[in-house]
Amino acid sequence: MDQGGYLNKIFRTIEKYRLVEKGDKIFVALSGGKDSAAVLFALKKFNEERDPDFEIVGFHINLGTIGSEKIQEIVEKQCELAGVKLVVFELKKEGIDLGEIAKKNRRPICGVCGVIKRYLMNKIPRELGATKIATGHHGDDILVFFIKNILGMNYSWIGKFRPKAESDNPKLLTKIRPLFFVGRKENEEFVKNLGVPYVQESLCIYFKEKIKLYEKTNKWYDIIDRLESEAPGFKERLLNSVIKMSTYFESEDQLKFCKICGEPTNTEICAFCRLTGKTKNSKL
Ligand SMILES: [Zn+2]
Known part of the structure; x- marks a missing residue:
């Protein structure tokens, strides 16, 4: 798809x-x-x-694992090219060690990482005056996640499958997904054409832990x-x-x-708080 068509799809989603x-x-x-990106x-x-x-601010969580510095450099470059301010939250500096937390709770590190990222992605931007948070979830993601949930008879997530997830809770930021109607390959082509650097998912050192899941997801893709x-148009109609x-x-x-952190x-x-063993007097 040409870049104009790609952007038009996204602009239409943003407006509609x-x-x-x-x-x-x-x-x-x-x-x-x-x-x-x-x-x-x-x-x-x-x-x-x-x-x-409106104002755009980049937000990145430095996970403090091997390779995190390299990833942060690339994110810095992306924001520099886009001409937007970047806020980085460094887990290590805040005393959060993913490996340690996973070990202590006997949980897979990817699960721990997910919980911590979701929490901070809401809390930190909100405290800095964000009105919304935008994520890179795209149409292929949504469809595969949707199909997996339907097959697993898990319907509780369906209410969240939309381009804008608003919340009644004043402390929960509205999430927007401008890429709802475009796919992963179009995203890649778009950033490549712009000459924007990006990292491969496999750069995560814990990638091996989720390789099976990744392969399964690829099969669905x-x-x-x-x-x-x-059947051209299938994706858009299903979305x-x-x-x-x-x-x-x-x-x-x-x-x-x-009851502990008020989030x-x-x-x-x-x-x-359960994972990090946080108490009322903790810093974060
Ligand atoms: Zn809490």
Whole structure:
């Protein structure tokens, strides 16, 4: 797809689902990978071309593992090229050691990493005045996740499958997914054409732990690609259907606030505090 067509799809998504408003301060969660870089540059182009006048800030969590410095350098370069400010949160500096936490809780490190990232991705930008957080989730991600959940008879997530996930909880930032209707290959082509550097997912030193999952996901990616080539428009139609379906599954989670840190949670004490063994007097 040409770059114009790609951006048009994203701009249409932003406008139709009102992902941005004048005066927004949008933090883009940057992992160093192609998808989050694509969101950053697509939002920047939207801001320049459609002039809705909002602020874009890059946000990166340095995981403090081998390779993290290299990843941070690439994220810094991405933000420099985009001309946006970057906020980096360094786990090590804040006394959070992923390996140690995983060992202590006897949990796989990828799961621990996910909990910690989700928590900080909401808390830190909100404290810095963010109105929304933008992520690199794209159409292929959504479809594969959707199919897996349907096959597993797990319907509780369907209510969240939409380009804009708003929340009733004032402490939970609205998440926007401008790449909802584009795929991973188009993202890669877009950032490559712009000459933006990015890292491969396999750079994570714990990649071996999730290689099986990664291979399975890739198989599903191939399947939906094949369906798309057999029946052009398949992806877009199914994605539209998923959005419609999500309205029938409005998530009813009664969001509470963690008794220790005060952050949004579904349980008495949030997953972050449980994992890190945080107490009321801790710093973070
Ligand atoms: Zn907590």
